[in-house]
Amino acid sequence: MKKLTAYGVFTNVILLLLTILFVFPFYWILTGAFKSQPHTIVIPPQWWPQAPTMENFSKLLVQNPAWQWLWNSVFISLATMILVCATSSLAGYVLAKKRFYGQKLLFTIFICAMALPKQVVLVPLVRIINFMGIHDTLAAVILPLVGWPFGVFLMKQFSENIPTELLESAKIDGCGEIRTFWNVAFPIIKPGFAALAIFTFINSWNDYFMQLVMLTSRQNLTVSLGVATMQAEMATNYGVIMAGAALAAVPIVTVFLIFQKSFTQGITMGAVKG
Numbered sequence: 001m002k003k004l005t006a007y008g009v010f011t012n013v014i015l016l017l018l019t020i021l022f023v024f025p026f027y028w029i030l031t032g033a034f035k036s037q038p039h040t041i042v043i044p045p046q047w048w049p050q051a052p053t054m055e056n057f058s059k060l061l062v063q064n065p066a067w068q069w070l071w072n073s074v075f076i077s078l079a080t081m082i083l084v085c086a087t088s089s090l091a092g093y094v095l096a097k098k099r100f101y102g103q104k105l106l107f108t109i110f111i112c113a114m115a116l117p118k119q120v121v122l123v124p125l126v127r128i129i130n131f132m133g134i135h136d137t138l139a140a141v142i143l144p145l146v147g148w149p150f151g152v153f154l155m156k157q158f159s160e161n162i163p164t165e166l167l168e169s170a171k172i173d174g175c176g177e178i179r180t181f182w183n184v185a186f187p188i189i190k191p192g193f194a195a196l197a198i199f200t201f202i203n204s205w206n207d208y209f210m211q212l213v214m215l216t217s218r219q220n221l222t223v224s225l226g227v228a229t230m231q232a233e234m235a236t237n238y239g240v241i242m243a244g245a246a247l248a249a250v251p252i253v254t255v256f257l258i259f260q261k262s263f264t265q266g267i268t269m270g271a272v273k274g
Contacts, residue, residue: 029249032242033057040238056243063240066247068219069226073205073248076141076222080204083146085197092155093185097162107156113149118209129214140214145204151196158192159185198259205252223248 032040034052060066095107125144126135134140162185170180186193211225221229227244230237 026249026253029242029245032239033246035239035242037237037239040242056237056239057247059237059240060243060247064226064230064244065219066223066226066244069221069223070247070251072138072220073222073224074251076138076211077201077204079138079142080145081197081200083142084148084151084200085193087146088148088151088155088196089186089189089193090181091152092157093159093162093181093189095152096156096159097164097167097185110149110152114153122213126213135214136216136220138215138220141207141210144210145207148200151200154196155189155192158189162188194259198256202252202256 031047031049033056034049034054035046036051036053036055039046039049039051095103095110129135129140129144134143166184167180170184175183206224208224208228211222215221215225218226218229223244227241227248230241230244
């Protein structure tokens with residue numbers, strides 16, 4: 001039996017407190033979604049719904065286009081994930097394994113772009129979106145995220161592990177660039193590709209700031225943005241808001257719990273050079 005030490009007890013207590021701190025908001029959202037409006041604001045608080053009700057979900061779905069909001073969130077996240085993974089894997093592979101003039105400068109620009117907050121590029125970005133005529137469309141949220149510098153950086157680190165000998169052998173056998181990437185490089189960087197896909201999906205789903213700036217009409221809102229609009233100045237139905245928050249949180253938490261093993265494996269492998 002492993003001997004308990006003061007340090008071990010201390011770290012376990014700290015981890016337990018942090019777990020409670022992070023899990024409690026999610027617990028409060030789920031329980032609040034099944035409480036009636038008076039019970040959500042009662043003092044002292046009701047820690048568990050004594051009379052569970054589906055009324056909040058009924059009001060959410062009847063009074064608001066919640067299913068449309070949910071579909072918008074799913075579509076934006078999936079489209080962004082596909083486009084980011086495609087562009088980042090190809091760009092990372094080229095920056096890692098191809099030699100061309102200005103390669104280091106280009107990679108330096110990507111690194112510098114990672115340090116820029118979105119607020120810095122917001123004004124020119126909005127002007128470009130308006131010039132293209134796609135403001136208040138889902139494309140206005142998707143396209144600015146396609147050239148994600150972090151995605152390029154991550155896939156470049158994975159591509160560094162591709163043996164140059166394999167690429168040269170494929171070239172000798174007559175493979176073109178696309179075929180070499182797909183048949184030789186992609187199977188090696190697949191763990192990183194999976195990690196980037198999960199990370200991009202979660203990041204796109206939670207990108208409230210970009211959605212707030214680019215989307216205005218009610219039908220084009222995402223689920224998180226739609227829930228935020230339900231808060232009134234004089235009277236707020238917190239039960240309905242809790243139901244909307246649960247609708248926004250449960251899918252993304254489920255995705256992460258299902259694929260967390262692939263995510264952690266991919267990130268770990270990217271940190272180890274073969």
